[in-house]
Amino acid sequence: xxxxxxxxxxxxxxxHQKETGHSIGLVPTMGALHAGHLSLVxxxxxxxxxxxxxxxxxxxxxxxPTDLATYPRKEEDDFKLLAEAGVSAVFxxxxxxxxxxxxxAQPRHEFELGEAAEVMExxxxxxxxxxxxxxxxxxxxxxxPTRAYFGEKDFQQIAVIRNMVKSEGIDxxxxxxxxxxxxxxxxxxxxxxxxxxxxxxxxxxxxKTLAYSVxxxxxxxxxxxxxxxxxxxxxxxxxxxxxxxxxxxRTLLPVEEWDESPWIVGxxxxxxxxxxxxxxxTYKNTF
Ligand code: PAF
Numbered sequence: 001x002x003x004x005x006x007x008x009x010x011x012x013x014x015x016h017q018k019e020t021g022h023s024i025g026l027v028p029t030m031g032a033l034h035a036g037h038l039s040l041v042x043x044x045x046x047x048x049x050x051x052x053x054x055x056x057x058x059x060x061x062x063x064x065p066t067d068l069a070t071y072p073r074k075e076e077d078d079f080k081l082l083a084e085a086g087v088s089a090v091f092x093x094x095x096x097x098x099x100x101x102x103x104x105a106q107p108r109h110e111f112e113l114g115e116a117a118e119v120m121e122x123x124x125x126x127x128x129x130x131x132x133x134x135x136x137x138x139x140x141x142x143x144x145p146t147r148a149y150f151g152e153k154d155f156q157q158i159a160v161i162r163n164m165v166k167s168e169g170i171d172x173x174x175x176x177x178x179x180x181x182x183x184x185x186x187x188x189x190x191x192x193x194x195x196x197x198x199x200x201x202x203x204x205x206x207x208k209t210l211a212y213s214v215x216x217x218x219x220x221x222x223x224x225x226x227x228x229x230x231x232x233x234x235x236x237x238x239x240x241x242x243x244x245x246x247x248x249x250r251t252l253l254p255v256e257e258w259d260e261s262p263w264i265v266g267x268x269x270x271x272x273x274x275x276x277x278x279x280x281x282t283y284k285n286t287f
Pocket of ligand 1: 028029030056058061132135136154157
């Protein structure tokens with residue numbers, strides 16, 4: 001595996017792969033890798049001739065400076081894991097390399113991300129998806145991937161990236177990969193490393209409650225299902241639900257009746273102490 005820090009080097013590497021007729025799988029990450037990321041890499045390795053993983057904590061998608069400052073960074077461990085997983089090249093640029101002159105100096109470009117970007121994360125983290133679209137579109141331009149791999153824990157992010165790819169006319173296959181969970185059900189996330197012992201003990205209640213609510217939903221309304229999830233999680237002293245929305249999985253817009261859409265998911269964000277955890281569950285998919 002080669003480690004690439006500079007855009008020019010990456011363009012050389014990608015150019016060579018393209019000349020050789022190789023397909024390129026891209027796995028964009030912000031590092032602090034866990035088994036969830038490695039499952040994306042594993043799939044990318046199976047489906048492509050060459051896999052590029054990026055490790056870049058993108059400042060433009062953080063609307064909270066403390067969140068950016070405390071985001072876990074473990075570059076050496078990440079490189080080791082990526083090499084073992086069969087990645088051909090890791091792109092780990094500096095902020096200056098991606099945003100010459102700094103993020104504020106970049107030409108203003110408002111991405112058309114659709115209504116899917118206005119709800120949930122879009123509402124609670126203003127500017128977040130514009131930042132995600134900005135960095136992902138740069139990575140797509142530099143890597144010209146055949147396929148790009150994203151985890152379904154960030155369910156809304158995948159929908160927004162699909163909208164970005166469409167509105168920017170980028171030719172790439174977006175591959176959505178299932179959530180990886182710890183044995184106790186907690187969705188794997190780089191942020192889990194920030195949980196205290198006690199918080200880590202109670203955090204699996206998020207998935208447990210969502211899983212319970214799938215059964216509950218069989219004979220209750222969307223409103224009742226929503227309320228029971230929020231009440232159960234908020235009853236745990238360390239936890240506070242920021243939002244829980246039951247939505248059409250294709251538009252990410254709220255639904256009011258179970259028969260309103262063939263594909264319905266519940267998306268949740270919970271503060272466990274000061275750590276922001278997200279998860280989701282499928283209630284129905286006959287799509
Ligand atoms: O999901 C993430 O880790 C990030 O949002 C991504 C896609 C790597 C862009 O910075």
